[in-house]
Amino acid sequence: MSEETITLNVTRFRPGQDSEPVLQSYTIPYRKDWVVLDALNHIKDWVDQTLSYRWSCRMGVCGSCGMMVNGEPKLTCSAFLREYYPNPVTVEPLVNFPVMRDLVVDMSDFMDKLKSVKPWLIREEEKPVSEGEYLQSPAQLGVYKQFSLCINCMLCYAACPVYGLEPDFIGPAALALAHRYNEDSRDQGKEQRREVIASNEGTWDCTFVGECSVVCPKHVDPAAAIQRLKVDNTKSWIKSLLLPKGGRA
């Protein structure tokens, strides 16, 4: 019996060699327990060592191997070949990002945006270590836990049509993380994040398409986080109109 095979059409872009990205076909053995990342590793190991792509954990935790699989943003370590077999699989770099080489995209815009929302615990004044840890109840953890599960895979940025049209948009993952820290009972940095969050490039550019939440492999639901931030912005805006000093002492 002849061996079953599957064809992968993979984007190649070698700076200095290719003027624009082109698709290259590889026909490789088909294994029903392989994911797309296994197929790429097979190509890299046995067929074409020049292929470049990012990966690390191969178990949906590190967020490195996000690519467009048949036009959909997916973690290639979680996309089984059997979902596509016997049809060919097209693997392209995440859309909405500049391509550096083959399947590797430039993440620097995302990293800058992530930093702009200060995704860390901010305290007005740190208490001395001798006073112990900042305690949190399970209910307080439950308020933000879902939004803390983001692995920065950027699938939501590839899925977001607004980010595609408005490159200045802070975007789903960074806003979901901003919301995660705003809702953390140990955090006091909401006001420091407000300027970025309440700007047009922050929450207001979002038109609630919701694709970010559809493609999120960790079920973070960034669209819901952004909606909650919008409600919060609106409440704060009304307060700033009605109360002296915007309701803040």
Added chain:
Amino acid sequence: MRNIKNFEALWWGLFSAGGVVAAFLVPIHIILSGLGAPLGWLEDSPQVYQLWPVRLYLFVLIALPLFHCAHRIYHTLPEIGLKVISKPLAVLCYGGSLVGTLVTVWVVASL
């Protein structure tokens, strides 16, 4: 920080409230006034429209969805390539909903 100048919160607030009205009240109202009254399930009396709570209800029912509509259209048009004229579009969309609101006030007050 006082973000008093960012009117996006106002437009989104009205959009959001209008969305709730359009999703929950408008279908019920269509069933009641479009089917219930003509089919005789309920009695439609002109006196009802003299009551101020009814006038207020009609105002909310008509005016808020106008802002929902304006905001949705305004944010959709740049996506089909009309970003360059976004300022006149804002005037047209939000201005239209404001005019519509004034007309609604006039209509419900003169019922």
